[in-house]
Amino acid sequence: MNGTRHREVGEYLRSLQRSMGDLLAHRRDEILSEIEEHIESALAEVPTPTDADVRNVLERVGVPADIAAEARQRFGIKPARRSWTDPAAIILLVIGGFTIVGWFVGVVLLWISDAWNTRDKIIGTLVVPGGLAGALGVVLASVNSVCVVSGPVGGPVSSCESSSSTLGTTLWWIVGVLLVIAPIVTAVYLSRRLRQARRASDADDIAVGS
Secondary structure (H helix, E strand, C coil): CHHHCCHHHHHHHHHHHHHCCCCCHHHHHHHHHHHHHHHHHHHHCCCCCCHHHHHHHHHHHCCHHHHHHHHHHHCCCCCCCCCCHHHHHHHHHHHHHHHCCHHHHHHHHHHHCCCCCHHHHHHHHHCCCCHHHHHHHHHHHCCCEEEEEECCCCCCEEEEEECCCHHHHHHHHHHHHHHHHHHHHHHHHHHHHHHHHHHHHHHHHHHHHC
16 A cells, blocks of 8 residues: 555654654554554455545544554653753753853753653764864864964064865865854754654643543
């Protein structure tokens, strides 16, 4: 059915995948495969399934958020607690390095939070250490110039000549730009993961309430 998957089935599975964003990849794929097989089996019983038939099958399968909540409960994954320290961690990881200790505080807040998994925390710590301040520091420290002292004995004159070729300079600027962009991209990634964790937490609260 993969080649002729109904549009609503595809949307349903994508919604389920997003709802299970905090699960380990192999667990998520396992559940998605089970649900897809179940949907295919149910639709196979209908000679020519209409849109209404597809919707009825999906309704019987269940709401994606509820399925994701049950999966987290089955695998012992606790929903992330909301805390002001989570967005603060992202901000400090990006610009905290300018205050010297700010970035280290951001790393601590990142690791004590349950909103991110270990992979997310490693990414947030290692790309780029020091955040924007660290990236700019590397760029400035790596600007290479050789100063040549010349002139008469009584009055030396200093002049600086670039030690890099035009190609080397271009490549270095590209690397420098990537270093500066990396902390920003990491912050966007962590923000998206935080939103996923909060949506999962909200879905669990709704499931418990119902």
